[in-house]
Amino acid sequence: MSAPDTDLQRLVGKPWKKPPFIQRNWLRWTLILGFFAYLVAAFMTIEVNWSRVYEGLERGKQFVLAFTSPDFTTRSGDIYEGMVESIVMTVAASVVGIGISIPIALGAARNVAPLPVYLICRSIIAISRALQEIIVAILLVAIFGFGPLAGFLTLSFATIGFLSKLLAEDIESMDRVQAEAIKASGARWSQWINYGVQPQVMPRLIGLSMYRIDINFRESAILGLVGAGGIGATLNTAFDRYEYDTAAAILLIIIVIVMALEYLSGIIRARVQ
Amino acid sequence: MLRLEKLVKTYKTGDQALKAVDLDIPEGQVLALIGPSGAGKSTLIRCINRLVEPTSGKVYLAGNELTELSAGALRKERRRMGMIFQEYALVERLTVMENVLSGRLGYVGFWRSFLRKYPQTDVDEAFRLLDRVGLAHMADKRADELSGGQRQRVGICRALIQDPALLLVDEPTASLDPKTSRQIMRLICELCKERGLAAIINIHDVALAQMFVQRVIGLRFGAIEFDGPPDALTPDVLTTIYGEEDWEATIEKIDGEDDEAAE
Amino acid sequence: MPVLETEGLKQWHRRTGRESLGHWVMWLIGVAVFAYCWQQISQATTWFFVWDAPTIAEDIWTRATPPKWEYITQLGKPIWDTLNIATLGTIIALVLAVPVAFLAARNTTPSALVIRPIALLIIVATRSINSLIWALLLIAIIGPGVFAGVIAIAIRSIGFCAKLLYEAIEEIDETQVEAIKATGASRWQVMAYGIVPQILPAFAGIAVFRWDINIRESTVLGLVGAGGIGLQLSSSLNVLAWPQVSLILLVILAAVVISEWVSAKVRGAII
Structure with a gap:
């Protein structure tokens, strides 16, 4: 028992410090100092007009108070039309977007599709994901003119990137044995997809679709x-005219619809799983 | 040392986990609590340090009544009761040393513990305990890198560094292989003897309990069915505790405290 | 999955009659909703611009390429x-x-x-x-x-x-x-x-x-x-x-x- 004893002698009486998360000293200090240097630089370069901010606090208070008495009636016609248009765009874009994403997701799953198809589908997904909805919308408005068609196309395009990527990942990680069993029975490719792949990814497809509908609605508002x-557009006008009570009403409607959608998707997801 | 008076625990679901349990444990006695799953063993242990609030009854630790204490006073009393868990319950993402030192949380202030600036005496004691269980060289390893037996040793160190008068031990060997189980039981009992601690050990393995403890309590449906020395556990007694079964094979003659003297 | 007896033969169907009816009604409602949405969008669209879109897109493309690289100095x-x-x-x-x-x-x-x-x-x-x-x-x-x-x-x-x-x-x-x-x-x-x-x-x-x-x-x-x-x-x-x-x-x-x-x-x- 002599070895451990000397070991203990060495340890006792010495202070103990938690070993740092990043072992290398220079790297740790570079990261810490670099981070603080960045923070200082960032704060220095932000120009804040404090007197303007101070003036704004009063308006901020008004806006918060507007939430206690939102005005649904004055511009009810505009709000109604805008909301219907948002919902219409959401529904149409979700249907089309989900419809297109399914074949693209199959094409983007390496265990289902051959390599050339895989590469094409993956690049479609990459382009769709890299471009922001609002930027796509600007371009499409420039090309197709103002109106909900541009919004509909934007949301469909964004849905493809989102849904295909997640669905393709799900297809790639599915249980191979089940799929092989169907293949072994002599099924054609389409039958194999229908019996071996579809049942496995269906719950996830439904869950993701619900989530995407939720996102599409939120995006349709901007x-x-x-x-x-x-x-x-209605919301923008309300802010421009400082009609906070109308803006508050619109925001409340958005929040309520998003909450309802989340609740609904929770129920549906619980049922399919 | 520890006295339970008419301890009752009824869960919200209406299940009566403990039915007026009376128990008296003298200084330094190691006691095994046996009984089928759901007999209330875990509940009994957790009612003592009030991780589970007892419905009624009294718990006296060295003369102090625990069930009426305020949150602050309860924390002070909890320092006197070290607890060892079934699944080790180490904070997996902290180092072994932090896990052991966390046994001192009741003694140091928040900022001291937050900044890991424990008194030197605590650190020394932690190293001594780790050395005693043969893990001093592991101090800076993360807890989730250890094996089951090693984790349980760290758990023992965490309980002992509290400087407790009583150990509450909940199924210490349930997740361990037979050999490690024996080593852990032996370690707990040796340490209790060295430090004169009383202990309540919840245990499934009747043979293992008989091997190490001075007194056995049998619990069934939340009531004490048996209280006596380990060699009084006859097949009849086991049948009253657990129900009908062939017990001859379970009650081993504990002959030749053998093999794993050196680990 | 029900098994129906028709003319003494056992026939397996994926769904019972009522279930499949419900299924069809759901699909019908879905298609109707989508058609309505599409009609709304279509109404609000000036189709003349849409048919003209390829020309406009091409026009924008020719104007936008090549990017004005020297502008990058102002983007720092x-x-x-x-x-x-x-x-x-x-x-x-x-x-x-x-x-x-x-x-x-x-x-x-x-x-x-x-x-x-x-x-x-x-x-x-x-x-x-x-x-x-x-x-x-x-x-x-x-x-x-x-x-x-x-x-x-x-x-x-x-x-x-x-x-x-x-x-x-x-x-x-x-x-x-x-x-x-x-x-x-x-x-x-x-x-x-x-x-x-x-x-x-x-x-x-x-x-x-x-x-x-x-x-x-x-x-x-x-x-x-x-x-x-x-x-x-x-x-x-x-x-x-x-x-x-x-x-x-x-x-x-x-x-x-x-x-x-x-x-x-x-x-x-x-x-």
Whole structure:
């Protein structure tokens, strides 16, 4: 028992410090100092007009108070039209987007599709994901003119990138044995997809679709800012005119619809799983 | 040392986990609590340090009544009761040393513990305990890198560094292989003897309990069915605790405290 | 899966008669809703412009290429602003999201009846409204500029981060918390030793993930006047300077790709 004893002698009486998360000293200090240097630089370069901010606090208070008495009636016609347009865009874009994403997801799953198809589908997904909805909307408005068609196309395009990527990942990680069993029975490719793949990814497809509908609705609320239809234009006008009570009413409607959608998707996801 | 008086625990679901349990444990006695799953063993242990609030009854630790204490006073009393868990319950993402030192949380202030600036005496004691269980060289390893037996040793160190008068041990060997189980039981009992601690050990393995403890309590449906020395556990007694079964094979003659003296 | 007997033969059907009827009605309603939506969109569209779209697209393309490369010298400051909006916004959001998450998680909330619903309301309200709308609102209140962008990103991110974080808190291993409680630790010590180490990896992952999203979002905040590279995009669009627009779009694309790469690397290092 002599060895451990000397070991203990060495340890006792010495202070103990938690070993740092990043072992290398220079790297740790470079990261810490670099981070603080960045923070200082960032704060230095932000120009804040404090007197303007101070003036704004009063308006901020008004806006918060507006939430206690939202005005649904004065511009009820505009709000109604804008909301219907947003919902219409959401529904149409979700249906089309989901419809197109399924074949693209199959093409983008390496265990289902041959390599050339895989590469094409993956690049479609990459392009769709890299471009922001609002930027796509600007371009489409420039090409197709103002109105909900541009918004509809934007949302469909964005849905493809989102849904295909997640669905393709799900197909790639599915249980291979089940799929092989169907293949072994002599099924054709389409039968194999129908019996071996579809049942495995269906719950996830439904869950993701619900989630995407939720996102599409939220996005449809801003497309109006660039003229692509929906409630955004009404909201923008309300802010421009400082009609906070109308703006508060619109925001409340958006929040309530999003909550309802989340609740609904929770129920549906619980049922399919 | 520890006295339970008419301890009752009824869960919200209406299940009566403990039915007026009376128990008296003298200084330094190691006691095994046996009984089928759901007999209330875990509940009994957790009612003592009030991780589970007892419905009624009294718990006296060295003369102090625990069930009426305020949150602050309860924390002070909890320092006197070290607890060892079934699944080790180490904070997996902290180092072994932090896990052991966390046994001192009741003694140091928040900022001291937050900044890991424990008194030197605590650190020394932690190293001594780790050395005693043969893990001093592992101090800076993360807890999730250890094996089951090693984790349980760290758990023992965490309980002992509290400087407790009583150990509450909940199924210490349930997740361990037979050999490690024996080593852990032996370690717990040796340490209790060295430090004169009383202990309540919840255990499934009747043979293992008989091997190491001075007194056995049998619990069934939340009531004490048996209280006596380990060699009084006859097949009849086991049948009253657990129900009908062939017990001859379970009650081993504990002959020749053998093999794994050196680990 | 029912088996029907017709003319003494057993026939297997996937669904019973009523089930398949219900199925068809559902599909019918779905198709009708979609047709209605499409009709609405179609009504609001000037189809003349749409048929003209290929020519317009080609026209824009010829004007936008090649990008005006020398314009990049003027984009340095806007890119720096964009980075700041995303990073500072994320940091502020995380600071605010942590307490909200602890108040919203079932196992740490001080009061499930009063405080938890309030915390959940904060999460839903901040999450359902896009950062562009928050920016619009803040510009109306405190005036245009980078500061409004930072705050808009911060508010939008609170709900997102707090939601993921409170789900992580609800999934922790309770026995580890119990063990720390049993040592006689105070409420805050239980938090620091029992809960925080368990959620730290999730926290780091959420932070990097949200930072990545915020880089994307802050590139367009300028469209409504909240600073960053979107400001340049907006002014270039207003004067139809397509070569500048194409360069800015390339820069935004590069920023998005780089931020995604960085966040993937960091997440890989943490987990």
